[in-house]
Amino acid sequence: MKYEELIKQFSWNEAEKEFSGNPNGVFNIAYEICDRWAKDPNRVAIQWEDISGEREEWTYKKLKEESDRMANAMKSMGIKKGDRIAGLLGKEMELVIMFIATWKIGAVYVPLFTAFGPDAILHRIKDCGVKLLLTNEEQKRKLEGIDISFEVLLADGLTDDGKTFWEYVHSFSCNHEIEKTLGDEPAIIQYTSGTTGLPKGAIMKQKSLFSIYPYFKYAMHIEEEDIFFGGPDLGWAFGLIACTLGPLKFGARVVLYNGRFDVEKLYQVFERYHVTSLAYTPTAYRMMMAARTVILKKYRIKISKFSSAGEPLDGEVVKFFEKNFGRAIYDHYGSTETSNIVNNYNIVDMKIKPGSMGLPLPGYQVVLIDEKGNLVKRGETGQIAVETNREKACFGGYWNNDEKLKEKILGKWLLTGDLAKQDEEGYFWFQGRADDIISSAGYRIGPTEVEASLMEHPVVLEAAVVGKPDGIKGEIVKAFIVLNDMHEPSEDLKQELSLFVKNKLSKHQYPREIEFLKELPKTQSGKIQRTLLKRREYEK
Known part of the structure; x- marks a missing residue:
């Protein structure tokens, strides 16, 4: 398939048929990524491994039952629809069932990064009024000596009545009826940094999966039979949404590795689980390139799709992967607010231009504009902007910060703050940031x-x-x-x-x-x- 054919064939109406819910009506992420697949008791959702070699296999059925228990547990704590729930853990299964349970009761999930210090954690928690924080003893120590108004549940500690996390969760029923949320209701508050002021909470809607569907389907080319490895942390949008929710939406298998970055260890994991699709950041790919190829040759790697996002990917890395893995890395560009709107597409037989961000996402109008909102001429630098459209937009504004939202809108355009040029074939080339990110x-x-x-x-x-x-x-x-x-x-x-x-x-x-x-x-x-x-x- 050619890119031009993809653009012509794409239809939002056809995309709607890939979901059980109605994006502009009743729609819930938890059902789309979990419960809809749980009818098959043998379908594997997640294969989990930690740095010590401990391993677990979770079917969609088990994921549904445990997240149902967690939803009932959270309700017993007084958590209700619309409340904000934060997670501050690595790639732990406790975190996964918690954010699925959060959506099941209609609450809003707030991802936090485990490398954050106390100031960064508290700003995010206080800004959106978090009611419950799931974390562990190590992370909780960052909050010692600080008065907190939210409840803390420890994945590796005991509850007030002496139960471990899993003993507590298993004291509740494994049956729970999902809250009937609307597609436009908040599901995630992902904090994103700006050049002025403190980080602001970008609201991602329940129907984000629908909004981002063409990215999952065409740029990452996620398929039901895929075994997907996502490297980025779950505290970030790319790790949570693209690398976890995306594959689960397709009923694919996700490999979660909870350990520090090590090239040879990654190769071992890729071989052990027969990983077919890999998504990581350019830094990780550069480190894989920097490692000796003699290490690579020890392992049988079956990956046929490489995706990259987070920052520009330099051409030398792309060429290295073409030579040594037989496949180029497909670079993607986006922001928390827009998702990945300019990409190289794994599904398409397209020319990969090393260093280029690629071409606009099907279903969206992506342009380059000047300071007044006018389109720039081909070959000139302009700010990347996407046409606003409430029916398909995943972005729901900033939490309690309408002024910041106004700064992102210019006429009918949602501004990214990033600059690019387009070449004669329409490929985008990153030129820098309009701000100081x-x-x-x-x-x-x-x-x-x-x-x-x-x-x-x-x-x-x-x-x-x-x-x-x-x-x-x-x-x-x-x-x-x-x-x-x-x-x-x-x-x-x-x-x-x-x-x-x-x-x-x-x-x-x-x-x-x-x-x-x-x-x-x-x-x-x-x-x-x-x-x-x-x-x-x-x-x-």
Whole structure:
């Protein structure tokens, strides 16, 4: 199939037939990804393995029963439709049944990343008014000494009456009737960083699965018989929605590996479970390329579909995979608000141009516009924008932040904040960000949160944070700091400041490089000009 044929053949009406619910009526994610497949008692949903080698196999039937029990347990805690429930765990099955149960009772799931520090966790929890947090003892220690108004359930601890997590869950019935939610009701609040202010909660609707269907179907090319491995953490949209909910929606099998990144260990997992489809970030693919090919040759890898998202994918990695795996990596572009709207399509016999984001998603109008909302000419740089359409949109605005939503809308367009060019064949090429978002190892990092953390250190007078080019991560976080008069620059102080942010925010947000300046470049109105600092780093 050619891309042009795909665009011509795609129909939203036909896509609706792939779902049990009505996207513009009664629609519930939990039924679409779990219960609809549970009638077959032998259909495997998830094969789980941790770093110690412990393994579990979960059928859709078991997933339904355990999430039903969890839904009943949550109701006994007083959780009701519309309440916000947060998860702060790695790739644990306790987390999976919890977010499915959250949707079963019509509540809203708030993903959290385990590398977050206390400030980052509390901002997200307080901003949306979380009522229950599922976590473990290690993560809970981040909240020690802090007054909290929400209930905490530990996956590895005991309840007030002395029950383990599973003893507690199994004390409830395995039958639960799913709440009749509407497709436009909130299902997920995914916090996304911006350049001004603190992270904001992007609302993803119940019908997000329908909205993103053409991405699952054509770009990732998920099929029912697939064995799918998604590398990204479940605290991020790509890991949760694309790499977990997407395959489960198709009744496919998901391999969840709960362990640190290690190339040879990944090859072992790929071989053991006969993985056919892999989705990861460019950083992970670069690390696979950097590993010796002699390691690769030890394993029989059956992957026939490679998907990448989170940051631009450089051409050398694409060529390496073509040569050594017999298949190019298909790069995808999107944002939390828009999903992946420009892609290379695994389903299509298309030319892969290493370094290109690909072509627009079927069913959506994706364009490049100038500051006034006018279309730019082919070959000129413009901001990537997608036409707003309430009937198919997955994005439901920002939680309690209508002003931020207004900033994202220009006429009929939803703005991404990213810049691109189109070549003569219509392929998009990433040109940078219209704002100051830092894209590091697949994570989108807003400089304001990092700067605010640095400013809490007593030696810091001013701070500006930008992305610096990096061959592995795409960009690293670099901080420019003006010290108080009483302090002098030193290498020890650089390490102290980096560790200070790392402990407060997360392991991916801290500055990996610090430079001390006498003063920061500013506009006449006193606004720090990050653009000048970033340009200096890119021109070195």
